Amino acid sequence: MENRKKVAFYTLGCKLNFSETSTIARSFQNEGFDRVDFEDEADIYVINTCSVTENADKQFKQIVKKALKHNDKAFVAAVGCYAQLKPEELAAVDGVDLVLGATEKFKITDYLNDLSKNEMGEVHSCEIEEADFYVGSYSIGDRTRAFLKVQDGCDYKCTYCTIPLARGISRSDTMENVLKNAKEISAQNIKEIVLTGVNIGDYGKGEFGNKKHEHTFLELVQNLDAVEGIERLRISSIEPNLLKNETIEFVAQSRTFVPHFHIPLQSGSNTILKLMKRRYMRELYTERVAKIREVMPHACIGVDVIVGFPGETDELFLETYNFLNALDISYLHVFTYSERDNTEAVAFDGVVPANVRAKRSKMLRGLSVKKRRAFYESQIATVRTVLFEGENKEGYIYGFTENYVKVKAPWNPELVNTLHDVVLTKIDDDGSVRFDFVHALA
Incomplete structure (x- = not known):
């Protein structure tokens, strides 16, 4: 059994990537590999990449370095969105041996006949039409x-x-x-x-x-x-x-x-929504929020928004800010626009300076804190069901109510992965919510 190869995974990006990493990991286990943590020494490191933000691109190089620190002879494979979009770029990163595009990533074990390091990363990526x-x-x-x-x-x-x-x-x-x-x-x-x-x-x-x-x-x-x-x-x-x-x-x-919805808005300005080629105007968004509030007053509503899109003047940004400020939502995910190759927006006029993008991002993140606080306050004294998570974070266990309020309690391993009815009592200094159990724990 000592000869079994070890494989470790690192996932960048979205929930979809996490689900796909798990599926790829199961295919390795079916082939007789043992899965270990990324922090451990492994024979193969698989990095599932993301292309949505500039940051994800930069992170990739650091993660490769980290893998090779654990084992400088390890075989390093890159899969995922960035691997499909810029395979040659990833293959050129020092230490990368294999790059697989959108159709190939689920067949990764077929490409692992020889685990010796390559001079240059080997690329297998399809034309995206084949996906x-x-x-x-x-x-x-x-x-x-x-x-x-x-x-x-x-x-x-x-x-x-x-x-x-x-x-x-x-x-x-x-x-x-x-x-x-x-x-x-x-x-x-x-x-x-x-x-x-x-x-x-x-x-x-x-x-x-x-x-x-x-x-x-x-x-x-x-x-x-x-x-x-x-x-x-x-x-x-x-x-x-x-x-x-x-x-x-x-x-x-x-x-x-x-009762939890996450609905991308991207901009509260119809002018910008048209430039983005989104398939709705902000009036439709208002209707959706009103409908949710009508039938689920206690629902949590999250919003994606992009700041600094080309053509977003101060006036148009304020349209977005004021629109969101007036909307009965619970939190924001704020993305700072970053130029991506092969997209239409790269050629648009009205480029917003980086420092202005950063300032707008900070304003909306501040608004998000305010919105989340107001939403949590509206939930105090209500009875909710909490699913507790599995990690001991500095002596506390955390969990989420059905409507996505984050709660905390002193660490108790018996609570892990269990559901309990609680009364939300007060907001803690770290922004999470304290509670009392409705029923005493068995």
């Missing part, structure tokens, strides 16, 4: 919740985004396979499943560029809600134009879906 098949994925064993991939790729042409170039056309898993994966997850005593994909509201498009929807996102949600053994389901991120009223109404009365 027309679907590989189902889910993550398990990483946390108390699992990320279940239901869809991949995107047919939208947003002018700032490289995801369609990195992941190809929109395509979905079959309903049967999603339900099978959901049952497998729940059988392993995982209490929460987060649905993930590139554009999950577009669920239902078949493989091979079949634009016809076999099923709708609403049907997916209805079918998952009926699966026995799942305690909680969470929709990760869904476009406002694809989040229909019927889905909102269904979630409000469903057995397992939690």
Whole structure:
């Protein structure tokens, strides 16, 4: 048994990447490899890359260095979005042996006949048009919740985004396979499943560029809600134009879906939304938030927003700021616009200076803190159900309510991966919420 090779993984980016890393890791385990932590010595290090932010590009080199510090003879493979978009660039990084694009990453073990270091990284990446098949994925064993991939790729042409170039056309898993994966997850005593994909509201498009929807996102949600053994389901991120009223109404009365929505806005200015080629105006966004509040007043609503997009003047930025300030939302994820090769926006006029982008980002992050605080305050004295996580962080255990309020309590290993009804009592100095148990612990 001493001869078994060890493999370690590092994931950059989104929940979808986490689910795919887990699937790739299982394929290694099926081939007789032992999975170890990235901080440990391994024979192979696999880095799942992201291309969404500048930062993710820079992080890659540091992670390769870290891997080689653990074992300077280790075989290093790069997969994922950045590996599809800039394979030669990654292959040229010192110490990288293999770069696999969008279609090849799930067959990584086929490329590992010889684990000796290469002079230069070997590249296997397809033309993205060939990424027309679907590989189902889910993550398990990483946390108390699992990320279940239901869809991949995107047919939208947003002018700032490289995801369609990195992941190809929109395509979905079959309903049967999603339900099978959901049952497998729940059988392993995982209490929460987060649905993930590139554009999950577009669920239902078949493989091979079949634009016809076999099923709708609403049907997916209805079918998952009926699966026995799942305690909680969470929709990760869904476009406002694809989040229909019927889905909102269904979630409000469903057995397992939690009252938490994350809805990308990107800009509160219709002028900028048009430049971005988003598929809605801000008025639609207002309607979606109003509908959620009508049927789920206690719901948590998160928003993605991009600052510093070309053409965003001070006036247009203030439109976004004031729009979000007036909107009944719970928190923001703020992204500073960064130029990406092969996107339309790179050629746009009205480039916003970096220091102005940074200032706007800081303003919106400040607004997010204010919004989250107000949302948490609105939840004090209410009864919520908490799922506790598995980590001892400086003597405390943390968890999340169904509507995504972060709570804390003194560390108690018996609470890990359990659900409890609690009364939220007060906001702590670190921003998380204290509570009292409704029922005494058994």
